[in-house]
Amino acid sequence: MREQIDIIRDILDKQLVDRDHTAMGRVDGIVLSIDDGAPRIDHFELGFVVLACRLHPRVEQWLRAIRTRWSVRKSARQIVPWSAVQDITQREIRLDVHAIETSAFDWEKWLRKNIVSKIPGSGEE
């Protein structure tokens, strides 16, 4: 039987977790590709810029300008291919990746290394 999924209701904005159930962002955007006239989900997009463009093109422009100056993340839009999706449950979408190795954790890693680990009592050995 063909499985049917309502992509706006059940996928967009849903929590993403990795293999070990570490939260790694949300589905900020969904990109379809069209093969032989039939659309299919190609990948998810993550990132503040993706969210901003959902609000207003102007907001997106501002954020891009800020990003080029300040961001520690390499690309504005982080891409998660559909092939990485392992499971879709009521609660979350599980991906077959290690969160810490993806760019969803660029900011987290940068903050850990440059700020949090410098403050005593952070749990850093």
Add this chain to the structure above:
Amino acid sequence: MRRFLSAALLLAACSRKSPDEQLIKQFDSVKSWSATVQFAGEKWRANSVPAFFMRATIAAAEKDYDAAARSIDQSRARKELRDQFRRELDAARASAQRLKHELR
């Protein structure tokens, strides 16, 4: 724009209370503060509050008295009313002064 402004001013003028009422309302805080200073003074003599609390309370009260003195000067209320409030304000100031003296 000018029409809008004058309409706004007119509205503000209509909702305004008379100068007498306005001053009476402003003077409420002086009554409240002088009651506070008196009550706090009783409590200080009974050893219920520390001296530094007394000083801070009197300082806050005097700040309010200064503001009240300015609004009495600027008010267009009846002269008798303004004079009466000035006398009350002087009395409040005097009792605050007495307490400050005792605190030394």
Add this chain to the structure above:
Amino acid sequence: MKKATQLALGVLTAVGGFFDVGNIATCTQAGAHFRFQLIWSLILATIVVIFLIEMSGRFAAVTKKALPDAIREHLGFSFWFVPFLILTAVHLLVLAAEIGGICFALHLITGLPIQVWALPVAILVWLFLWRSTFNAIENSTSILGLITLCFVVAAIWHHPPVHEVLAGSLPSMPSHDPANYWFIAVSIVGAVIAPYLFYFYSSGAVEDEWDSTYIPINRVVAVIGMGFGSIISVGAIIVAGIVLAPRGIKVSDYHQAALMLTEIFPFWGYLLFAISMAIACLGAAVEVALSMSYTFAQTFGWNWGEDLEPIKDARFSLVYTIALLLASLFMVAGIDPLKLTIMTMATNAFVLPFVTIPFLLLMNDRKLLRDASNGIISNIATAAIVVLALVLAVVSIPLTFMGGS
């Protein structure tokens, strides 16, 4: 057995979370200006908050999701964006007011100026969050919070005229100064129905791993915890009404409120007031700061949890760190803590529709909550809450200019 202790702790936490700087400010003002006449607005707000807390706990128990998480997922980012910004602003204001309350309490104890305490207090709250786990924070602040019962003891020892107190429990028209009367009524509602409560409570339920078996416990915690909390606030109204009102002392500065317990406890009253205020505000400041982190982490899908060490959730920990720093600046700048509190409580009332409507929409989603979605009573209450929220939003702005003192 485990559930019994959880029940007790839940009730304690609810009591502790209820009574904070907003209640101290608005209830002493209400008592000092209008004696017992405004008790009704506290009762009304308590009934509303019981419904809302019960709903947010039930929601978390059934879906295992906290509110910001679920709102973003089911209503979408574009829908959530504006309430999220508003909630962030209100969180900051409330946090600043709670820090102001702690600073004032320390000023009462030490005599040093309020401004001096702003940064040390922010650091103290931060240390609590940085070093402790969720349950340690909850349990310690809520047990210490029992000291605020001194307001209830004082109210009883003053032998208040029962018929007057009962008469005040029903709404009535003001005897004087109507603008101020309605302004205080609105700010009491804003103080009791603080938006952070639901976002915090539901995130806490997720941290504690509630499931559907917790629905009855949740109900008891909401009713008894919030009910007890409001008794402390009624105590504060009564004491202010008996001690301050007859002397003509109106509360326009926390120094005036600080005298209210000295009549019944001549020796301890002053310190009791200061310590109660410090602890009530400390507990609330911790909750508000955490609530801010929860909201950010869930909105953007970061990993979160107060039980994790800061290095494991750097973004979560940095949100409360930055929030505390920003909020402490209000006191550094020398803003009067009482004026800030009153202004913030009126703002709380104003933003109520923005932060409750998304939540109430979810409570009726049968797909999400199945048979635990809102029943008819909850829905009537919900409709009443929305109407109340909208009315408050409309009246709170003009009242701020007319009645704010």
